[in-house]
Amino acid sequence: MKFYNTKIIDYGNGNKQVITYKKPVPLLEKEYGEQKSEKADKNSLKYWSQVIDIVPPTDSEKFKKEMHSLYSSANRTKNEVYKLARANNWEWFVTFTFSNKQVEDRTDYASLVKKVTKYFDNWRQRKCPRHEISLCTGTT
Numbered sequence: 001m002k003f004y005n006t007k008i009i010d011y012g013n014g015n016k017q018v019i020t021y022k023k024p025v026p027l028l029e030k031e032y033g034e035q036k037s038e039k040a041d042k043n044s045l046k047y048w049s050q051v052i053d054i055v056p057p058t059d060s061e062k063f064k065k066e067m068h069s070l071y072s073s074a075n076r077t078k079n080e081v082y083k084l085a086r087a088n089n090w091e092w093f094v095t096f097t098f099s100n101k102q103v104e105d106r107t108d109y110a111s112l113v114k115k116v117t118k119y120f121d122n123w124r125q126r127k128c129p130r131h132e133i134s135l136c137t138g139t140t
Helices: 042-048 059-086 109-127 130-137
Strands: 003-010 016-026
Touching: 016 059
Parallel strands: none
Antiparallel strands: 003 016
């Protein structure tokens, strides 16, 4: 089996990302069009075919595994967002920060969308009343 410790991602717009891993990562050969023809070594099969007692995990172990899963998922999501951001040329970018005083639950997407929509509707009404809507949107 082949291993690697460095991966280069080319986003196609001149941006590249180099990732270096602390531990070697096995190369998934079928992803690169190569077919793995060799079969598993019989000695390794003997090792893995041993019978072991399975002990149910403790509550502490379950919690630790769940936290690790959430942490890994958050990292994968964050990395996907970075990849999307690097793969595009941005002319504008906006971020919002929501205060606990203004929004009850900052993790509730639906309530945040309502709040932001209401904010922009109010802003448009103040800055561009209905009778001037064609001037604000550029339509005739």
